[in-house]
Amino acid sequence: MSKIVKTATGLLCGVVFMYGLYIITHGHLTPGGGFAGGVLVAGSFILLILAYGSDVLMLRKEETESSVTESSAILIVLILAVIGMFAGGAAFMNNYFQFGEVGELISAGVIPLYNIFIGMEVASALLTIFLAFVIYKKEVLK
Amino acid sequence: MDNLVILFVIVPLGSAFLIPIIGKFIPHFQKALSLLALLFLCTLILNYLFTGNSQCIIYKVAGWEAVENVPIGIYLVLDGLSAFLLLIINSIGFLVVFYSFSYMRKYTAENYFYTLLCLMIAGMNGVVLTGDLFNLYVFLEIAVIASYALVAFGIEKDELEASFKYQVLGGIASLLILLGISLLYWQTKTLNMADISHVISTQADSKTTLFIQIILITGFGIKGAMIPFHAWLPDAHSSAPSPISSMLSGVLIKAIGIYAIIRLFYNMFAITYEIALIITVIGTLSMVIGGLLAIGQWDLKRLLAYSSISQMGYVVIGIGMGMLILISNGDKMVASMAVAGGLFHLINHAVFKGLLFLNAGAIEYATGTRDLKQMGGLAKDMPVTSSTSMSASMAISGIPPFNGFFSKLLIIIAAIKGQYYLLAALAVLVSIITLAYFLKFQRYAFFNKTKYTGSALVKEVPFTMAFSMIVMGVLCLVLSLLIFPGIREIILSPAVEVLMETTEYSSKIIGL
Numbered sequence A: 001m002s003k004i005v006k007t008a009t010g011l012l013c014g015v016v017f018m019y020g021l022y023i024i025t026h027g028h029l030t031p032g033g034g035f036a037g038g039v040l041v042a043g044s045f046i047l048l049i050l051a052y053g054s055d056v057l058m059l060r061k062e063e064t065e066s067s068v069t070e071s072s073a074i075l076i077v078l079i080l081a082v083i084g085m086f087a088g089g090a091a092f093m094n095n096y097f098q099f100g101e102v103g104e105l106i107s108a109g110v111i112p113l114y115n116i117f118i119g120m121e122v123a124s125a126l127l128t129i130f131l132a133f134v135i136y137k138k139e140v141l142k
Numbered sequence B: 001m002d003n004l005v006i007l008f009v010i011v012p013l014g015s016a017f018l019i020p021i022i023g024k025f026i027p028h029f030q031k032a033l034s035l036l037a038l039l040f041l042c043t044l045i046l047n048y049l050f051t052g053n054s055q056c057i058i059y060k061v062a063g064w065e066a067v068e069n070v071p072i073g074i075y076l077v078l079d080g081l082s083a084f085l086l087l088i089i090n091s092i093g094f095l096v097v098f099y100s101f102s103y104m105r106k107y108t109a110e111n112y113f114y115t116l117l118c119l120m121i122a123g124m125n126g127v128v129l130t131g132d133l134f135n136l137y138v139f140l141e142i143a144v145i146a147s148y149a150l151v152a153f154g155i156e157k158d159e160l161e162a163s164f165k166y167q168v169l170g171g172i173a174s175l176l177i178l179l180g181i182s183l184l185y186w187q188t189k190t191l192n193m194a195d196i197s198h199v200i201s202t203q204a205d206s207k208t209t210l211f212i213q214i215i216l217i218t219g220f221g222i223k224g225a226m227i228p229f230h231a232w233l234p235d236a237h238s239s240a241p242s243p244i245s246s247m248l249s250g251v252l253i254k255a256i257g258i259y260a261i262i263r264l265f266y267n268m269f270a271i272t273y274e275i276a277l278i279i280t281v282i283g284t285l286s287m288v289i290g291g292l293l294a295i296g297q298w299d300l301k302r303l304l305a306y307s308s309i310s311q312m313g314y315v316v317i318g319i320g321m322g323m324l325i326l327i328s329n330g331d332k333m334v335a336s337m338a339v340a341g342g343l344f345h346l347i348n349h350a351v352f353k354g355l356l357f358l359n360a361g362a363i364e365y366a367t368g369t370r371d372l373k374q375m376g377g378l379a380k381d382m383p384v385t386s387s388t389s390m391s392a393s394m395a396i397s398g399i400p401p402f403n404g405f406f407s408k409l410l411i412i413i414a415a416i417k418g419q420y421y422l423l424a425a426l427a428v429l430v431s432i433i434t435l436a437y438f439l440k441f442q443r444y445a446f447f448n449k450t451k452y453t454g455s456a457l458v459k460e461v462p463f464t465m466a467f468s469m470i471v472m473g474v475l476c477l478v479l480s481l482l483i484f485p486g487i488r489e490i491i492l493s494p495a496v497e498v499l500m501e502t503t504e505y506s507s508k509i510i511g512l
Helices: A003-025 A034-052 A056-083 A111-141 B007-022 B029-051 B080-106 B110-129 B133-151 B157-188 B193-202 B206-223 B233-239 B242-268 B273-295 B300-327 B332-367 B383-397 B403-417 B421-447 B463-483 B488-500 B504-510
Strands: B057-060 B075-078
Touching: A003 A034, A003 A111, A034 A111, A056 A111, A056 B007, B007 B029, B007 B110, B029 B080, B029 B110, B029 B488, B075 B080, B075 B110, B080 B110, B080 B242, B080 B332, B080 B463, B080 B488, B110 B133, B110 B242, B133 B157, B133 B193, B133 B242, B157 B193, B157 B206, B157 B233, B193 B242, B193 B504, B206 B242, B206 B273, B233 B242, B233 B300, B242 B273, B242 B300, B242 B332, B242 B488, B242 B504, B273 B300, B273 B421, B300 B332, B300 B403, B300 B421, B332 B383, B332 B403, B332 B463, B332 B488, B383 B403, B383 B421, B383 B463, B403 B421, B403 B463, B463 B488
Parallel strands: none
Antiparallel strands: B057 B075
């Protein structure tokens, strides 16, 4: 890619990443949440890969990592939900933290935690899919 | 037990995501974990069946209580019918995992195989447990998306094509189901199945309801591969790795296709004559045409796949006939006999069709071919495969004392008592056709004089594969016991009762 694209992407991807994090952490207050924010976070990584390119070996390593992150994130969501069976209302997915004040960032009990880990899961899943396509294409062309 | 219902979803889901992380570092972890998870679930459901006295367990996810008798959270409902399906899913799943130990060795990426299998089982368990319509859709998608990937697991040309075809038709089905669910939500302003049933019974707008019912029959009909919608099944079920074919044919089309039709049209919608007739006609078409199409097949797994369509026709006929008799104020005993026949054939089909696909896998494992013309004289070299497949073939063609005989007998007797003589005659006729193409399979695979001439040295399959086949072969015989009083009350009768009560399902759950 040309220098213009690289510089512009370098400036832009940080903003996209931060916006994704904002959407994830404010999931219980504003529209959007784990999924929408996760897509944005994945988008910032994909922009970087598209602009700067990368060799297959690096991509493979990255794919392994993102795949492990994905599985771990969904496991943590499951564990958070299972903890509900032992705390508070004793039911799966029960909201067992204090709710706090409506409209504050730290409120809504366990929901923000779900949002954060679902955001992680979606971001790494989309990244894994993208990387799988890139690796496949590079291997076929070779 | 009350709080353990959710484990049917948590355990396979948790195992599915533990496998790709820990399986990387510890060899054989994936096999041990999926086997233990399914063994645990089998014990759990058997424990419920033998001690629970068929009580209906309602699990409120996240502890959301109903407000003024209107359910606001997701309900999981474990009653006789769900327990019946859970038993099939988890026990067949357990045997299939055991079989896969040896069979999957030739594939790479075993971790992903067990991950997807656990995911598919989590989805199916969710579908049969949930009492919420949108939740049913979500679990259905989990199960079918995992199955799309599993069909393409060999990533050869045929597998990818079959998987693509399956995805396109499955996508259309999902779209129709989602459309039906959203129309229903628009009409009733609720998603809980019991509540929908309650609201619909007070509304007079029957045209919208009829439209929704047609859309849902089409959607679930595609998922269950009923005859006008069956195009994907022969490709998908014959291209998948054999344990997966066994899972798809034995369990998946029942859990997400037939089960959903049964549950929605018995317990949620009020039964109408038109819908009952449509379901019966679709069942008859599947039974007859599926059987006729199977005769001409020379690819062993394609033959079995067409035979699945035909046998599921029997199940649907039993169910549809039950509805017809109920709506025309016929004898309730006859209706319950027809439904019992259908459900009995459902569990029988899960066992013998699962076994036949495992046999096909064993033959493919030993000889490397699926073409019946290239086999021959395998009976001497593969005694276990030969004898178990004989048992399954006899069962599926309805030879006494195997289980298939009793379920077909129940359906035929119910058809005669309900004065559906044409259906009874067709059921007998298709049973003979079934015998014909299974004799063809037996003859060309095992007893032909022309010996198999491939390069591979034919010998019996490894222990884990043989073990699963033997267990299922014995089950073909043992399941006949389900028809006798004393054992019938444990597994079959509670499931039939749930359906015979029709819309009382709703009052039981929302407590009105």
